[in-house]
Amino acid sequence: MRKFIVGNWKMNGLLSELPTITAIRELAVSYSNVDTALCLPAPLIASAVLHNDGYIIGAQDCHQEISGAYTGCISAQMLAEAGAKLTILGHSERRGLYHENDALVRAKALAAQSAGLSVIICIGETREERDRGETEHIVLGQLSASVPDDANSSWVTISYEPVWAIGTGLIPSLEDVAQIHAAIRGALVQRFGDEGMKIRILYGGSMNGDNAASLLAIDNVNGGLIGGASLTAAKFEPIVAAASVY
């Protein structure tokens, strides 16, 4: 399965960063056996698409309704019109800071699908949940309730992101990553049959040029969702390079 390396710029990036986006696109396309994308703040999407024809630009969230009186919100159709091809949904920063639950994430996924966007649905346990030994229970529960019934590999990617590993420089042991990715794969196959084998499962949380090779070598780690290390081409490149050996 081709690896999928996705940058998540979070609330970073002004128009002055367009050259960085172009540098990332140029390095990414030079690794032709890896799929890559950059998920940008919404106001940057149209300009990034305009300057990087054919490169996959994504968003980081969308609203669950098509349109209406939702001050400050952005619909999936608006993102698609701006040129986005995909959106992250259910990132732990949205679940934690804005109280998004699984039902909302699932509704957002359906809205994205009807606008023609692919989705990356994030799931992951907190430090407290891990310490209580609840990782698998939490993660598989989120998977089951956030992912729509007609999910398939043409529009859905899963990203396992332990909340405590995001932006902290910490990562789980490689054995723990292998175990939870295997459990996610098992649940996908049980629910979606053969299609469940094809849905990509990314790892996210402090992935960088130093640890990418060992994380990407794990069975059922089909790519990465990268925050801090996606903000410059120099930091992103070694991750894409590590993904290109498969």
Ligand code: PGA
């Ligand atoms: P990080 O973020 O790579 O900065 O830990 C990952 C993410 O939040 O998707």
